[in-house]
Amino acid sequence: MEPDKRLEMDPPSEGKDNLGYILNAELELGKLLFVAGAPGQRILDSIAFLNEKLHGGHLHIFLGFEALVITMEHGRERRIAMCEYALPVRVNGNAITVISRYLRSLPDGADPARITSDLQSLKIPQSGSPLLAFAALTLFAVIFGFFNHADAWALVIIGIAAGIAGLTRILVFRKGYGYYLAILATTLVATCSAVLLSQVIPTATPLVSLIIPCIIVIPGFQLINGGWEILRNHLNIGIPRLVVFFNVLAIMAVGLLAVLLVYAPGADGAGLQFPPGWTLVVATCMGAFAALCICLVINAPRQTILVCLLCGAAGRLIRTLVVGINGDVALAVFCGTLVISVLALILCQYWQLPVALPLVAASVQFVPGYYIIICLQGMAEIIRYGTAVPFTVVASMISTGLLSLFISAAIIIGTLLPLLILGKDSRWC
Numbered sequence: 001m002e003p004d005k006r007l008e009m010d011p012p013s014e015g016k017d018n019l020g021y022i023l024n025a026e027l028e029l030g031k032l033l034f035v036a037g038a039p040g041q042r043i044l045d046s047i048a049f050l051n052e053k054l055h056g057g058h059l060h061i062f063l064g065f066e067a068l069v070i071t072m073e074h075g076r077e078r079r080i081a082m083c084e085y086a087l088p089v090r091v092n093g094n095a096i097t098v099i100s101r102y103l104r105s106l107p108d109g110a111d112p113a114r115i116t117s118d119l120q121s122l123k124i125p126q127s128g129s130p131l132l133a134f135a136a137l138t139l140f141a142v143i144f145g146f147f148n149h150a151d152a153w154a155l156v157i158i159g160i161a162a163g164i165a166g167l168t169r170i171l172v173f174r175k176g177y178g179y180y181l182a183i184l185a186t187t188l189v190a191t192c193s194a195v196l197l198s199q200v201i202p203t204a205t206p207l208v209s210l211i212i213p214c215i216i217v218i219p220g221f222q223l224i225n226g227g228w229e230i231l232r233n234h235l236n237i238g239i240p241r242l243v244v245f246f247n248v249l250a251i252m253a254v255g256l257l258a259v260l261l262v263y264a265p266g267a268d269g270a271g272l273q274f275p276p277g278w279t280l281v282v283a284t285c286m287g288a289f290a291a292l293c294i295c296l297v298i299n300a301p302r303q304t305i306l307v308c309l310l311c312g313a314a315g316r317l318i319r320t321l322v323v324g325i326n327g328d329v330a331l332a333v334f335c336g337t338l339v340i341s342v343l344a345l346i347l348c349q350y351w352q353l354p355v356a357l358p359l360v361a362a363s364v365q366f367v368p369g370y371y372i373i374i375c376l377q378g379m380a381e382i383i384r385y386g387t388a389v390p391f392t393v394v395a396s397m398i399s400t401g402l403l404s405l406f407i408s409a410a411i412i413i414g415t416l417l418p419l420l421i422l423g424k425d426s427r428w429c
Contacts, residue, residue, distance in 0.1 A: 019074055021112035022056045023081040028119045030061075030068040031083050032099055037091035037298075039225050039356050039428070040234045043068075046103060046429035050115070053106045065240035087244070089179055091221050093300030093357045098122055100354055103429055134170070136296035137216050138163045140365075143290045145212040147283075148370045149271030154209035157197045161213035165190035169217070183217050183248055187255030190214045195263055204269030207377070208370070214256065215369035219248055221298070221360050223367060227412030231420075253376050260380035280320055287316020290365040291358075304357045307347045311362035315340040319366070330406035333366045337414030345418055355428070359415050368407040375401040 026047045033043045040063055047070070051059050057074030069082045102122060106115070141162035142155050150158060168189040172182040190213035198206050222245040229238025274282055291312025295305050315336035322332035340362045348355040378397025382389045419426075 018112070019057065019072055019077060019079045020081075021116070022051070022054045023070055023072060023079055025054065025112040025115040025119065026050055026056075026070055027068060027081055027083040028116050029099070029103075030063070030070075031085045032095065032119060032122075034063075034068070034085050035088050035092075036095035036099070037088040037221055037225070038096050038354075040229045040237045041232055042096070042354070042356065042428040044234075045427045046099070049103055049427060049429040050106070053103075053108055053110055054112050054115070055109060062236065063234065064236050087179060089219070091298040091357070091360060093295070093298045093304065093354070095299075096354045096357065097301045097304075100429060104352075130170075133297050133299075134163075134166050136293040137166055140290055140293035140297070141213055141216050143286050143293065144215055144365065144369070145208060146272065146286055147290075147365070148208050148212060149205065149268070150208040150212065151203055151205045151269060151271050153201050153203040154205040154212075154271075157194055157201055157203060157209040158212045160197055161190050161193040161209075162216055164193045165213055166216060180247065180251055183251045184255055186217050187214050187252045188258065190216070191256055191259040195259060198265070205271055206265035207268045207374075208271070210259075210265055211256075211370060211373040211377075214252060214373060215367075217248065217252065218367060218369045218372075219245055220364035220367040222248075223408060224360055224363060224411060224415060227408070228416050231412065231416055249372060252373070253379070256373060256376050257380050257383070260377055261384060264381075264384075276324070280317070280324070283320040284313050284317040287319075287362075287365060288313035290316070291362040294361040294364050295357075298357070298361060300357050300361060301353075303351060304353050304361075307344060307351070307353065307358045308361040310347070311340045311344050311358045312365065314343055315362050316365065329403065330410045333407050334410035334414045337363050337366060337411050338417065341415045341418040342422070345422055349423075349426070355419070355423075363411055363415055366407065366411050368404040371400045371404040371407065375404060 029050055030043050030047055033046060038046075043063060044061055047061060048059060051072075057072045057077070060071040060073075062069040062071075067082055067084045069080065071078070071080045099119075099122070102118070138159055142159045145155050145158040165186045169182050169186040172185045177185075191210060194210045194213050198209055203209050222241045226238050226241030226245060229235070229241060232238075288309045289312075291308040292305065295308045300308065317336075318339045319332045319336035322335050323329060341359060344355050344358040344362070347353075348358065375397050378393055378400065381393045382397065385393070
């Protein structure tokens with residue numbers, strides 16, 4: 001993590017530095033929440049809540065993607081302070097929950113210097129068990145393969161390739177390389193591992209087994225958070241979040257195209273098949289397990305696990321039902337995420353839990369990673385064929401690209417709409 005850098009302007013007169021202490025406490029709070037992957041609205045509401053507890057002045061908050069700037073006016077005194085923070089690469093659910101509970105326990109008129117010290121020394125688990133998170137991410141890739149019609153042998157390939165790719169990502173990070181270089185290395189290793197495994201493990205769905213291991217690097221929380229920020233007019237943080245998401249996709253494209261230009265897997269088969277009734281049951285259970293996996297990856301507190309399981313199962317059930325009656329996939333995802341959001345809002349308000357955690361954990365399973373990568377494969381085909389490319393390849397690429405866009409929009413709107421309507425008077429802190 002980069003060292004905390006603060007800039008303070010218009011220093012107060014001697015003996016009247018209370019506003020300085022309040023600003024320090026609010027900056028520390030904002031930095032902790034941002035690094036934990038909290039949505040922008042929660043950061044803003046938490047700072048405003050703390051400012052009321054400390055009897056601070058009138059606030060102007062500029063929440064940027066690289067820095068937080070707070071301007072406070074109290075009578076004739078005006079202070080400006082700033083802090084920088086590191087790029088969040090994952091959500092830390094325990095951090096968000098612990099900070100929320102600490103804020104709500106504060107008495108009116110608390111000492112701001114003591115709060116700064118408390119925030120800096122909060123016992124927040126920065127990550128859960130690395131082995132458990134690794135296993136959960138690998139299992140999520142397998143479940144995602146099941147959702148995208150992989151056969152039994154393809155699921156084996158996906159599990160092994162995703163595990164190898166996950167280890168690669170950990171090693172690259174430990175060597176001190178940057179976030180984006182780790183994405184590239186993980187994508188290349190995941191794709192090449194799947195290609196080699198498909199040569200010795202018989203599968204009727206080689207394309208799915210090649211593509212799905214790469215989805216472990218897609219930052220679904222950046223897509224969801226970024227969409228929320230933009231729809232709430234927090235453009236200074238929303239647009240950069242989406243830029244990070246698209247940067248990752250662009251880097252993945254480089255790794256995937258490098259493999260797909262030299263290896264073209266055959267057409268996929270039908271994948272695993274179940275009777276209609278069993279399909280609904282299995283999909284619902286898999287949706288719950290997918291949410292549980294993401295819970296473990298984002299280090300969510302134990303209290304949220306039941307909520308995440310219920311939301312993940314309910315969302316996948318609705319999505320499967322809508323698709324089963326020949327509904328559009330994007331519409332099915334919108335309906336599923338809408339149910340997730342309503343259920344999460346009701347349960348989290350009852351148990352006083354951060355609503356963003358079950359929303360992210362249950363909705364990430366709908367991120368259109370498969371369709372995005374299929375679109376990239378279409379690009380590889382166009383490059384390979386040049387001007388002689390068949391029309392069906394171009395049409396497929398455009399179709400999957402647009403479907404990815406609509407599914408992404410469905411996730412963002414479906415999860416946010418109930419928060420804007422049912423939770424319009426709520427303060428997210």
